[in-house]
Amino acid sequence: MQTGLSVPATRTEILAGVSTFLATMYIIVVNPAILSQAGLPFSGVLTATVLLSFGCSVMMGLYARNPMVVAPGMGLNAFFTFTAVKGMGIRPEVALGAVFWAGVLFLILSLFNVRSAIVRIIPKPLRYSVSAGIGLFITLIGFENAKFIVANPATLVSIASLKDPIILTFIFGLFITSVLVIRQVPGAIIIGILLTTLAALPIGRWWGDASAVNFGQKTLVNFQGLFATPDFSLIGKLDLVNSLQWSLWPVIFAFVFTDLFDSLSTFVGVAEAADLYDEDGNPRNLNRSLTVDAVATTMAGLLGTSPGTAYIESAVGIAQGGRTGLTAIVAGCLFLPFLFLSPLLSVIPAIATAPALVLVGAFMMKPITKINWGRLDDALPAFLALVLIPFSYSITQGIIWGFLTWTVVKLAIGQSKEVPVGLLLVDLFCILALFSGH
Secondary structure, three states, rough: OOOOOHHHHHHHHHHHHHHHHHHHOHHHHHHHHHHHHHHHOOOHHHHHHHHHHHHHHHHHHHHOOOOEEEEOOOOOOHHHHHHHHHHOOOHHHHHHHHHHHHHHHHHHHHHHHHHHHHOOOOOOHHHHHHHHHOOOHHHHHHOOOOOOOOEOOOOEEOOOOOOHHHHHHEEEEEEEHHHHHHOOOEEEEEEEHHHHHHHOOEEEEHHHHOOOOOOOOOOOOOOOOOOOOOOOOOOOOOOOHHHHHHHHHHHHHHHHHHHHHHHHHHHHHHHHHHHHOOOOOOEEHHHHHHHHHHHHHHHHHOOOOOEEEEEHHHHHHHOOOOHHHHHHHHHHHHHHHHHHEEEEEEHOOOOHHOOOOHHHHOOOOOOHOOOOOOHHHHHHHHHHHHHHHHOOHHHHHHHHHHHHHHHHHHHHHHOOOOHHHHHHEEEEEEHHHOOOOO
């Protein structure tokens, strides 16, 4: 961890860590909700999620000295449940073994600096666009969490009814948090989350009904008790032998490719938005950060959850001013009490953290001004990466199509010098990822 921080700087890092935790704590209950559909016990996955998020986030802070939270990845947990277990009929214990072996492959790639080498050959226009695309993705997640953007069979998506008290409360939270951020009030994002939570307290009690969006509960802010006993039943329950069957290697590679591009694009995008670069112009402490990411996937299999990865919501804390490993350590340590206090998570509803996620999108848009939009051979691949991240709801898909388009366009117009051999190898991985079943 970086030392020598002044008192104000330390306070900023702590507030940033709290902000990041509040933006990512949903994974404590969302991850078990998804993996329980694969036949894993909800309480066991919750314990695994907390332990992984705590241990690997602290490791990110102490070893990699970056302000990034590490937790089981959204999308990866869906692949585990709906593709590997339900779609392919793989036993959950065998799927956990596949997660472990994917982590081992990650670790090998990281120790040989393969992943950091990939980062170094990413064209700068794609770096800029991925950062902005992740910002749009986080914004979309925020709007979706608040149910402000909803599905519409006629137009695909639309804005929800402004008569809904939940939507009005979200708008209040968005406006008040925006004002606090613009006025540079210390702890603006945390204050915004708390004020939005208070504003949501009357819903289902004195006005409105949250049943449609809160799993049948009329109230949006709920106290469901204080203490819950941790369940360690999934630790070590992975099947290491059967997960090495030849038929399982496509699943292992799918975990590898998906986590590979998710983590790379997250590190590149957040580094670009927050100027977290080293003297060589690469994301700060990249090799160590990728090693932590690899350890997170390996540990996930051992603990009983889907692969761990760096979280794009870390940008919330970075927007709050977090720049050192202390931010990750604070956020990671805040996970640990929820081994016993998981019922308290219901107190802060999704619409309370949604305004922070929406605003992070604005913070992350700055790098697109560095793209030469007048040079279409640079601009078009960058544009596709930018829009496909939110439109496909996948960071992986955005960066894959950005890479492939860059290569095709540059070769077609005779600019082969801008397509190094390393990028061609990455393109091959991209194509494999597209056909790996994810």
